[in-house]
Amino acid sequence: MAGRLNRLIDFAPVLIALILALLVASVLLLALNANPLEAYDFMLQGAAGSENALAETLVKATPILFVGIGITIAFRGGMINIGGEGQMIAGALAGVTVALVMGEMRVPPELAKEKGAFDLIIVACSLVGGFLMGALYGGLAGFLKAYFDVNEILSTIMLNQIAVQMMNFLLNGILLDPAEAGFNNIPKTARLVTAAQLPRFSINIDLPRQIGEIQHIELFARTRLHWGLLIAVFLAVIIYIFLWRTSLGYRIRAVGENQRASSYAGINVKRQMMFSMFLAGGFAGLAGVVQVLGLQYRLQTDGSPAGFTGAAGFNGIVAALFGGLNPIGAIPAAAFFGGLLVGAQKMQRELGVPASLITAVNGLIVVFVVSSEIFILQRSKRRVSVAENETPTLNPSPIKREGLASSDDGEEDG
């Protein structure tokens, strides 16, 4: 009972922060002669006001969730991964290359655009390729941290830039769509064959209309919702089990909690640090390849990092923190931020306010909501100190010292 009450009290600051953020954003909207209530109504409509809006929210949430799961693993292993953007790009580059090559090998040209075609082998190989490349890219930062004590925040940020330039180079070179070569060589790959694309899905519901009459409803039938979402949710559950129900997951979390104690207990700390970054990079890589296979069907860039990723590499960090560094918690958190981003666009379209204001409104919400974690952290610290008075414990978590703690108490039973 006390645990439930604590969780409710923990959630209250998040709600208060959200309201405060909306109040401050209202001032900005009023300054631009926009009615805040109308603005937030449009935001809500854009995020969940229709079947298509809801689908777009979930589509936007998908890469954020993938990255968020990876960030959760890294942070649980005591690593701060800011390299989601670069890892996404690395994964997308590898995944799209695999899909293009295998598509050419396995699908005859006349069947390239055949509707409904699906080749599990191409898709699976492409996903694995994307995961592995992202994992290697993330693992590189982990290796540098574990064996050369290179600050992983700096190395991942630098690796982001390298990935962007590599993408620009490859998309203007060997990966450039042959149809683009010439005067309009827009940097993008060729379109994937249909068999290499992640199918879109809809939900069939039979509702009783009258006695003896059933109304058939097909939800999300004409939307962009694709299998990537299902894969992400499934993997979130798998990673939760991995982190809290397996010895390997326990070792990662132990290293994140206290490296010296873990080392003393016989855990290979360096290996776990590398492994957590390997997995984090892999999930970001999956985010990249799923964006290509499920949504864009080709990799293209405008030369900027976010042009392809949509800043999901960074938004995933916020979603992971908002989700309490718990893969399951990252699911609603990603949906929330997906809705925020999609809804804000609707607000801009309907009110005609500048795009920079929308960025500011989003930023305010993120700052306030994440700041509410401080309150939650202090409460959890108080709880820990009470527990310490009863049972002596080791030093507090390095994550908690960094102010990135979650309130997922009661989960250390793995």
Place this chain on the structure above:
Amino acid sequence: MKKISTIGLLVLLLVSGVVSLAHDDVFRIAALMPSATNDLAFSQSMYDALVAVQAELGEEAFEFTIQDSTYIVDDAAVALRDWAASGEYQLVIAHGSQYGPIVEELAAEFTDVSFAWGTRQDTFGMDNVYSYAAASDEGGYFNGVLAAHLTETGVVGLVGPIEVGDGKLYADGFANGVASVDEDIEVNIVFIGSFSDVPLATEAAETHIANGADILTGTAQMVVGPIAVAVANDVLWFGSDASQDELSEDIGVAFQIYKWEVLLLDMISKIQEGILGGEYYKLTLANEGLVMEYDKDFEASDELMAIADATIAGIVSGDIVPIPEMMEEEISDEEDGDE
């Protein structure tokens, strides 16, 4: 109670009918742009065109809505789908060649909505897609000719975005224009790999100056950086896409201005006739979709003005071909098509 319901229903039908009629009288366009509407470049040119169309047709007959700064392609898909699905817009414009794949997908799904996208010559073979482009090589050539006559150091610099589309056309036209006057003039061209990276564009402009350039030019929304460098170093500036007169102070010379309203007005009349797409438009100096405008502070000699006028006349008549290789390619394509 039944009577009240019937009357209520009739009133509702009447009101909705009136609303529907009002809806039909207004032509509505929704436009998506990659950068801000005040970028002094690509997006502003389309925004200015929409304002010009509204001035031409009247606010009671024409309305438009926009979403700007949408450089993330995935975000563009959300907006374009929302507009297409709403059924409120007769024409949905995707102003950026990067949006092409989205337009291709949506046009197949929403066949009763007309789409326009550019800058590219490709309607995907669909009857509800218009495509458009600008012959920016023409203005580039014109600017190149003037730059060649105005340079004293014999070095000119160009800062481009990504080596694609009208940015590349402008650069090629500019280089050919300079070479048509004096092949010994050094034309240093840098494509920075981004449409929006102002600091990088600024660095590129400063590098041009350090290499002796006394004239700068460039395209895309990041040119605000190079213009500031030109002003600070008192070197001449040639622009494209929209007028940069206000920003370039007294160092501006000439600007190539895109008049998208020329093609928009034609598209609107065609859509009202029931032709939803299937055609390609190109802005040129000949059809007045491209206009060369001088900076208000620029004072040219009569001799230079005569050269400028002759250059425009030559391009319009076809005597001057800014990029001969492209002409050869187009002829080759036409011959292939004939076969």
